[in-house]
Amino acid sequence: MAGLRVDFGLLLEPLGFVKVLEWVFSIFAFATCGGFRGETSLLVSCKGVVNKTVTAAFAYPFRLNTAVFSEPDPKRCGGTWTDVYLVGNFSSSAQFFVTLAVLVFLYCIAALVVYIGYKHEYQQNSKFPLTDLAITVITAFLWMISTFVWAKALADIKMSTGASIVPGIEPCKAPATTCRFASVTSMRTLNVSVVFGLLNMVLWGGNIWFVYKDTNLHNQPNRISQTLGIYSTQRGV
Numbered sequence: 175m176a177g178l179r180v181d182f183g184l185l186l187e188p189l190g191f192v193k194v195l196e197w198v199f200s201i202f203a204f205a206t207c208g209g210f211r212g213e214t215s216l217l218v219s220c221k222g223v224v225n226k227t228v229t230a231a232f233a234y235p236f237r238l239n240t241a242v243f244s245e246p247d248p249k250r251c252g253g254t255w256t257d258v259y260l261v262g263n264f265s266s267s268a269q270f271f272v273t274l275a276v277l278v279f280l281y282c283i284a285a286l287v288v289y290i291g292y293k294h295e296y297q298q299n300s301k302f303p304l305t306d307l308a309i310t311v312i313t314a315f316l317w318m319i320s321t322f323v324w325a326k327a328l329a330d331i332k333m334s335t336g337a338s339i340v341p342g343i344e345p346c347k348a349p350a351t352t353c354r355f356a357s358v359t360s361m362r363t364l365n366v367s368v369v370f371g372l373l374n375m376v377l378w379g380g381n382i383w384f385v386y387k388d389t390n391l392h393n394q395p396n397r398i399s400q401t402l403g404i405y406s407t408q409r410g411v
Contacts, residue, residue, distance in 0.1 A: 189384045190289050192377060197282035199374050204275035206367035207268060207324070208234045212359030214260070214335040216243065216343075220251035220351040227356060230258075230335075234272070235265035236327070238334050254348040261342070262334040267327035271320045271371065278313060278374070303389040310385045314378035321371030328364050 211233040217225045226246040232238055238260035246255055285306065288295075295302065337355035340346060346353035 189381075189388065190286070192381045192384060193282055193285055193289065196374065196377050196381065197279060197286065199370055199377060200275045200278040200282060203367055203370040203374055204272045204279070206363045206370060207275075208272045210234050210361075210364055212335075212361070214339070214358040215356040216340065216346075217354045217356045218246045218251070218255075218346070218351070219353075220246060220254065220348070222249065223247050223251060230260050232260060232335065235268045236263075236331055237265050238262040238331070251345070251348070251351060254351060255345045258343050258345060260334055260339070262330060264327040264331055267320075267323045271324040271367070274313075274316055274320050275374075278317075281309065281313075300390045303385065307382070307385045307389055310378060310382050314375060314382060317371060317375035317378055321368060321375055324371060325368045328361070328368060331364075332361060 211231070213229045213231040215227050215229040218228050219225055223246045228243045228246055230241045230243045232241040239262060241260045243258040250256075288302065335358045340353050340355050343353060345351065
């Protein structure tokens with residue numbers, strides 16, 4: 175590459191401006207998903223215990239099958255209470271979504287450095303726009319897949335931490351033991367992460383056109399048309 179020439183002009187154009195938005199939205203995507211911590215709680219009544227709150231904490235990457243409820247009392251309800259775990263492992267879906275967001279974040283930084291510092295090289299070397307186009311198409315597709323996969327996993331996480339878990343808890347079926355669902359941490363931030371996943375999908379999908387316009391795939395038909403026009407004029411057609 176030639177020397178660095180800092181030029182922020184491309185950031186005012188659609189190609190650079192959209193890249194900044196992609197960078198910002200990727201931050202929100204992995205922050206709202208990867209930073210989540212919550213817990214679900216039950217009210218347990220058993221021998222010597224009345225409405226004791228037991229909780230199971232869970233967080234990203236949502237390996238719920240490792241989240242265990244706390245004990246109602248030191249005597250474990252007279253020995254009838256055994257360790258109770260949440261059900262499900264959604265780490266693959268969550269990590270796919272967050273890893274993609276982090277990689278996109280890093281790529282956007284690299285792309286912005288090229289746009290700002292090596293704009294002349296980007297526009298003169300056809301390999302850079304073509305590489306950018308290929309990455310943009312692949313990333314848009316990955317955002318679509320990861321967002322839908324994560325949205326499905328989130329729906330299952332809500333089921334696995336909600337009131338429907340109570341009938342499946344064996345210690346709650348012991349004589350003189352009752353369990354009632356108490357609460358679960360709000361998952362609004364996780365809902366927001368899905369929204370940002372969709373926004374990223376739309377941004378990257380729309381950006382395909384702006385990147386395509388800078389490639390020789392878009393410019394070549396124009397050059398051919400101009401060449402044919404000049405040739406026709408010279409032949410007097």
